[in-house]
Amino acid sequence: MGSISIxxxxxxxxxxxxxxxxxxxxxxxxxxxxxxxxYVIEAAxxxxxxxxxxxxxxxxxxxxxxxLRLLAGLTRPxxxxxxxxxxxxxxxxxxxxxxxxxxxxxxxxxxxRVRGGARWEPWAERVxxxxxxxxxxxxxxxxxxxxxxxxQALMAEPGLLVLDEPFAGLDRDTRxxxxxxxxxxxARGGIVVASDHQGGLGMLDGVRRWSLRxxxxxxxxxxxxxxxxxxxxxxxxxGPRDAVTVEVSVPARELxxxxxxxxxxxxxxxxxxxEEAT
Amino acid sequence: MIALVAFRVAAYVRSHRVFQALLxxxxxxxxLHAGRAPRGAEAAALTDSAVLVIPLLAxxxxxxxxxxxxEQRAISATGVGGRPREVAAGLLAALVTCAAFAALTLxxxxxxxxxxxxxxxxxxxxxxxxxxxxxxxxxxGALTSRPLMPSxxxxxxxxxxxxxxxxLVGASPVYWLTVPVTAWMKAAGAGRLVxxxxxxxxxxxxxxxAGLTVYWCLRRSxx
Numbered sequence: 216m217g218s219i220s221i222x223x224x225x226x227x228x229x230x231x232x233x234x235x236x237x238x239x240x241x242x243x244x245x246x247x248x249x250x251x252x253x254y255v256i257e258a259a260x261x262x263x264x265x266x267x268x269x270x271x272x273x274x275x276x277x278x279x280x281x282x283l284r285l286l287a288g289l290t291r292p293x294x295x296x297x298x299x300x301x302x303x304x305x306x307x308x309x310x311x312x313x314x315x316x317x318x319x320x321x322x323x324x325x326x327x328r329v330r331g332g333a334r335w336e337p338w339a340e341r342v343x344x345x346x347x348x349x350x351x352x353x354x355x356x357x358x359x360x361x362x363x364x365x366x367q368a369l370m371a372e373p374g375l376l377v378l379d380e381p382f383a384g385l386d387r388d389t390r391x392x393x394x395x396x397x398x399x400x401x402a403r404g405g406i407v408v409a410s411d412h413q414g415g416l417g418m419l420d421g422v423r424r425w426s427l428r429x430x431x432x433x434x435x436x437x438x439x440x441x442x443x444x445x446x447x448x449x450x451x452x453x454g455p456r457d458a459v460t461v462e463v464s465v466p467a468r469e470l471x472x473x474x475x476x477x478x479x480x481x482x483x484x485x486x487x488x489x490e491e492a493t
Numbered sequence: 494m495i496a497l498v499a500f501r502v503a504a505y506v507r508s509h510r511v512f513q514a515l516l517x518x519x520x521x522x523x524x525l526h527a528g529r530a531p532r533g534a535e536a537a538a539l540t541d542s543a544v545l546v547i548p549l550l551a552x553x554x555x556x557x558x559x560x561x562x563x564e565q566r567a568i569s570a571t572g573v574g575g576r577p578r579e580v581a582a583g584l585l586a587a588l589v590t591c592a593a594f595a596a597l598t599l600x601x602x603x604x605x606x607x608x609x610x611x612x613x614x615x616x617x618x619x620x621x622x623x624x625x626x627x628x629x630x631x632x633x634g635a636l637t638s639r640p641l642m643p644s645x646x647x648x649x650x651x652x653x654x655x656x657x658x659x660x661l662v663g664a665s666p667v668y669w670l671t672v673p674v675t676a677w678m679k680a681a682g683a684g685r686l687v688x689x690x691x692x693x694x695x696x697x698x699x700x701x702x703a704g705l706t707v708y709w710c711l712r713r714s715x716x
Contacts, residue, residue: 288575289567289716306571312562316507325503328496329572367568377571 236374236404237299239263239286241432244295246281255281258295259432261425265374265404268397270416272471273427279410280309280379282427286408287377301374301406309379309410311364313352319363320348326367333370341396342366342389358384365389369396376400378409382485394419414474414485426471462487497573497582502590505557511590514553518594521545526606533684535611539602539619540681543626544674546598548656550630551637553594554587555652558638566640566716580712584705587631595623614687621690622677625697629659629672632704640715641708672700 244259255278263269273279284290285297287306315322323335339345342362352360361384368376376397382390394416397407409416416422424435465473470486477484505511525545530538561569561583570579599619603611611619633655635641642648662668663675673696680689 284567284716287567287571289570291713302574304571306567308564308567310564312564312568314562315565316504316509325496325500326568326572329500329569331496364568367572371572 236265237301238265239297239299239301239375239406241286242296242298244285244292244297246278246285246290246293254293254430256285256427256432257430261432261434263406263408265406266401267406267423268401268416268419268421269406269408269423269425270414271408271410271425271427272412272475273410274468274471277427278430279427282432283377283379283408283410286375303371303373303375305368305371305373305376307361307364307368307376307378307381309383310357311360313355313360315352318349318351319344319355322352322363323366323370327370330371333372335366335370338366338369342392343386356384358386358389361385362389365393365396369400372403372405373400374405376405376407378407378411380412381409382411382413382415390415412470412486414478414483417474417478417485418483494573494578494582494585497569497579498586498589500569501557501561501583501586504560505586505590508560510556510560511553513556514549514594517552518546518549518598521549522598522601522605526601529608530606532609535607535609536615536618536681536684536686537678538606539599539611539615540622540677540686542598542602542606543595543619543622544660544678546595546623547626547630547633547659547674548652550591550594550627551634551652551656553590554631554634555638555648556634557587557590558583558635558640563639570716576712576716580709584631584635584708587634588627591627591630592624595627599623618687618690621694622681622686625672625677625694625701628701628705629674629697632701632708635708636704641711669696672697 239262241259241261241263244256245254246256247254259282271279271282281290283306285292286300287304288297288300289306317325319339323339327333327335336345339348339362342365344359344362344366347355347359352363355363361381365381368378378397381393385393397409397416398419400407411417417424421437423437426433426435463473474484474486522542525538525542566579569582570576573579573582602619603616633652637648637652637655639648642651659672659674661675662671663673663677664679668676673693676693677686677697680686680693
C-alpha cells in the first residue's frame with residue numbers, strides 16, 4: 216500500500232513538472248466575436264518554447280488583448296487550436312479590477328489559497344507593495360493596483376506568464392525591476408508573452424517580436440549581429456548615467472512605427488507612461 | 494476550487510450585496526409566518542414558502558455571480574486552472590449561499606409558521622421541495638447573470654419572466670414543460686405532496702439540470 220502511494224506521488228510530481236514548463240503551439244488560430252463579424256485574428260501560427268519571451272505590438276484595436284486571452288486559455292478560438300499550454304498560467308490584465316471589497320493583503324491571501332498555498336509576500340515586497348497591505352483595493356492608484364495584478368500572477372511560478380501592457384502606470388523602480396522578473400521567469404523555463412506599447416522588454420536579449428496587423432500575426436526576425444548596432448554601446452556609453460534622455464512628441468497612431476525605427480537604429484526607445492507624461 | 498468558492502462568497506458578503514437578497518427574504522418570512530398555519534395545512538404552508546423564495550434565490554445567485562468584475566473572473570480562471578473550474582466554483586458558491594437562505598426559510602417555517610408538529614414525511618417532503626427551490630433559483634439566477642445578459646434591465650425582466658413562466662405553465666395541464674412550482678402547491682394543498690413528490694421532483698430536477706447545462710454551455714463562448 217505504501218509503495219503504491221509513493222509511486223502515485225512520484226507520477227503526480229513528474230506530471231506537474233512536465234506540464235509546468237512545456238512547448239505551446241498555435242495552429243491556424245482564428246477568432247471573431249460573432250458569426251458575421253470580421254476576424255480579429257486570422258490563421259495565427261506560432262510555436263512557443265520554454266524560456267521564450269515575446270513582445271507583442273500592434274495598433275489599438277488590433278486584437279492584442281484578444282490574442283493574449285486566447286494564449287491564456289480565457290477565450291476559445293473560433294477555429295484552430297492552442298495546444299501544450301503549461302499547467303500554471305499567470306495573467307495580468309491591462310487594468311486590475313479594483314472594485315472588490317478586500318484589502319491588498321486580504322485579496323492576495325485569497326488568491327494564494329486559490330493557487331494552492333503560494334507565497335505572495337516576497338513578491339509584494341519586491342514590487343514595493345509591502346506598505347500597502349492594509350489598504351483597500353478601491354483606494355489604490357492605477358500603478359499600485361497594477362502591482363497587485365503582477366503579484367497574483369507571479370506568486371505561483373507560472374509556466375506561462377501573460378502580461379497585458381505591464382508597464383502602464385508603474386513607477387520607475389518597478390518598471391526597472393520588471394524586465395529582471397521576466398528574465399527570471401524565462402530562465403526557469405516559463406514562457407512570457409507581453410503586449411507592450413512602451414517597449415519596456417525590447418532591451419532584453421533574445422526577445423521575440425510579434426506584431427498584429429490586419430488580423431495577421433507576424434513574427435519579426437530577432438536582432439542579429441548584422442542588425443544596426445546598439446548606439447549606446449557603440450559610443451562606449453555604459454548605461455543610463457552616461458546617456459542623455461530626450462523627449463519627442465509624435466502622433467499616437469505613429470507611435471509603434473517611431474519606436475520601431477528608433478530601436479532599429481540602435482536606440483533603446485520607449486514611450487512615457489501617462490503618469491510620467493503629466 | 495474550494496478556495497475560489499470561499500473567495501466568491503466572501504466577496505458577496507463583504508460587498509454587502511448579500512443584504513439585497515437577505516432583507517427581502519426576512520420580510521417574506523415575516524409576512525408568510527405572521528399567522529401560524531392551521532393543523533393539517535403544514536405541507537401547504539411549507540411548500541408555499543419554498544415557491545415564493547425562488548425569485549429571491551435567483552436574485553441572490555445573480556448578485557453573487559455579478560459581484561466579481563469581469564477581469565477578476567479572468568484572473569480567477571487562470572488561478573484555479575481553467576474556465577470550467579471557474580464556472581463550477583461560481584455555481585457552487587451560489588448553491589452554498591442559496592442553501593443557507595433556503596435553510597433559514599424552512600427553519601423559520603418549522604419554528605414559527607405551524608400550529609402543529611408536522612409528520613416526518615411532510616418535513617422530508619418540505620426539505621426536498623426547498624432543495625428543488627434552491628436548484629431552480631440557482632439555474633434562473635445563473636441564466637440571467639452578467640456574462641449571459643450584460644443589460645441589467647433585460648436581466649431583471651428575464652428573471653421575473655422566468656419565475657412567472659414557472660407559475661403559469663406549472664398551473665396548466667402541460668406543467669411538465671417547466672419547473673412545476675404551482676403543481677407543487679396544488680399537491681400540497683390537496684394533501685398529496687408526499688405521494689406525488691417523486692414525479693414532480695423528477696420533472697423539476699430535469700428542468701433545473703437543463704438550465705444549469707445551458708448556462709455551462711453558454712459560458713464556454715461568453716467568458
